Amino acid sequence: MITDDEIVPLEVQLEWQERYCRSAGSPTSAEILRAVLNDLDGPRVLAEVLSSRTRFGDLIGLRIMAAVHRLAIERLASSVAIFAPTLGGTAPSSSPDPERATRDFHAAVIEAIVAHSAMVQSSITEVPQTNEVGRSRLLRIALSRISGDVRLCEFGSSAGLNLRADHLPGDASLEAGPMPRVIERRGCDLSPIDPTTTSGRARLTSYVWMDDLDRFERLRHALRVASEIPAVVVKADATDFVGALELHPGCTTVLWHSSMWCYLAEPTRRRIGELTDELGAKATAKAPLWHVAWEPIPDDRERHELTVQIWDGTAGSGAIRTLATGTTHGREITLTRDGRGGSAGSGL
Incomplete structure (x- = not known):
């Protein structure tokens, strides 16, 4: 098992967090990370925004999820907010056309991160504030x-x-x-x-x-x-x-x-x-x-x-x-x- 102090490729941490979100019954949060992973495996628009390697225990996936959610909360990413149940939106998985909604959600996530890259970069340097x-x-x-x-x-x-x-x-x-x-x-x-x-x-x-x-x-x-x-x-x-x-x-x-x-x-x-x-x-x-x-x-x-x-x-x-x-x-x-x-x- 990977230790918390181990430095790993960003994709390794995000893939683990994505799997965990799905197993915990949070597919929309998982799709935020899937959007990022798809980009890093393809167009790599986010390569200049996100570091390529990370300490596993820093849980960068949580930080990215929170940064995107906050953009929606603060009305800076309305195209993300329409998919956020916490804000009254409809999750892609609950849409009449889940596949299309998921594609639209992925595009909205990437667009939001790029448009507000400075805020996202600042957010992911902060220790997660879950304390559920x-x-x-x-x-x-x-x-x-x-x-x-x-x-x-x-x-x-x-x-x-x-x-x-x-x-x-x-x-x-x-x-x-x-x-x-x-x-x-x-x-x-x-x-x-x-x-x-x-x-x-x-x-x-x-x-x-x-x-x-x-x-x-x-x-x-x-x-x-x-x-x-x-x-x-x-x-x-x-x-x-x-x-x-x-x-x-x-x-x-x-x-x-x-x-x-x-x-x-x-x-x-x-x-x-x-x-x-x-x-x-x-x-x-x-x-x-x-x-x-x-x-x-x-x-x-x-x-x-x-x-x-x-x-x-x-x-x-x-x-x-x-x-x-x-x-x-x-x-x-x-x-x-x-x-x-x-x-x-x-x-x-």
């Missing part, structure tokens, strides 16, 4: 096993929407009990987004796959919650953020991240792990640390696992337990034996 709020369902599974107050900390927060997980929809059948009281919500991101601004909302919306209406509605709800429940997201590197964390007596510190490991180089991942272990070594029963992560299963980039490490000063602290597995956006979740065995306030 459906993943809050996974965080809630862990939170439901904590008694007492919680300080919720997250790196790779984007707009901090998942820092409001206790106010977002969950699944009672997966949770061990009610949500604990969250007394602090703090995250970091290299490029934080303010979800209360028009530009912030547009950028977040652009990363929703343009035919995934369920995700679109989840985001709309989360944006309403964000306008009512404050959270702090600072501009900072993940390593610096984790290194500065402190434990507070009388509450559980939860360090959370989701689907962002691939964007970090291996040395950075190791350093974050070391810093988390160092912080965990300071934990006590009165000031415990939970490290909760929703990241790809090793050797299976298309499946994720919910892992939890708990430090509370007792023997065995820091052991990794897997509570659930599922698809990246949190749509399909299956509890593991450890996940099924937990109870409210039990730790695990």
Whole structure:
């Protein structure tokens, strides 16, 4: 399997992302990438716009999809918007003549990228801002096993929407009990987004796959919650953020991240792990640390696992337990034996 840090031809990354979009039920998003791939294999109009090689884990395909979607959202590409269900358009696959609609959509995508090449090039240099709020369902599974107050900390927060997980929809059948009281919500991101601004909302919306209406509605709800429940997201590197964390007596510190490991180089991942272990070594029963992560299963980039490490000063602290597995956006979740065995306030 290709590693996240491997430098590959652009086509390799786009082909993988296209396949993933189709398997996840998002054919319109897949067709954006197919349009680009067809061009690179033929006329190569986009060869001057896009780099020929890329780090696989940078997920350039997601960035291109978001750039095209944003052009449609901001009414700069009306010929794309008419095919975007998130904007009231009709997906090519739902057209009376799917083949013709797909050809027209491909042409519209290429035209939009060329016409707004500077904006597209700028967009694809930005780290993806998905931070899908459906993943809050996974965080809630862990939170439901904590008694007492919680300080919720997250790196790779984007707009901090998942820092409001206790106010977002969950699944009672997966949770061990009610949500604990969250007394602090703090995250970091290299490029934080303010979800209360028009530009912030547009950028977040652009990363929703343009035919995934369920995700679109989840985001709309989360944006309403964000306008009512404050959270702090600072501009900072993940390593610096984790290194500065402190434990507070009388509450559980939860360090959370989701689907962002691939964007970090291996040395950075190791350093974050070391810093988390160092912080965990300071934990006590009165000031415990939970490290909760929703990241790809090793050797299976298309499946994720919910892992939890708990430090509370007792023997065995820091052991990794897997509570659930599922698809990246949190749509399909299956509890593991450890996940099924937990109870409210039990730790695990």
